[in-house]
Amino acid sequence: GRFFETLRNLGAHVNEVPFPDHHHFRPEDLASGALEWLVMTAKDAVKCHGFAPDNAWVLTVQARLSEPFEQHFLERLRACSGQLQPDISEESNHG
Incomplete structure (x- = not known):
């Protein structure tokens, strides 16, 4: 998956041990004494809090929107924001 691909792109030699989403660790x-490092997602680290081994590490990632996408998204949000505000005119209050 993408998690393991990210590790490889960072230069890690990966022995993949995937777990399904929503796995109850x-x-x-x-427990694998043969591993030098155990790297997991932040979401999985929360699930393993309290029993993760000392060689466990968390890969933290951040998503970044491209500048054109961010600008387009903000323009669309501004265009919609007027439609989302409640009508507090006198007429609507007295029905």
Whole structure:
């Protein structure tokens, strides 16, 4: 998956041990003395808090929007914002 691809792009030699989404981790899931490092997502790290081994690390990622996409998104948001505001005119209050 993308997680392992990201690690490889960062120069890591990866031994993939994927778990399904929403996996309920147990200590034995992470027990492997043969691993030098155990790298997991931030979401999985929260699930493993309290029993992750000392060699466990979290890969933190940030999403960045391209400048053109961000500008387009903000323009669309501004265009919609007038439609989202409640009508507080006198007529609407007295129905």
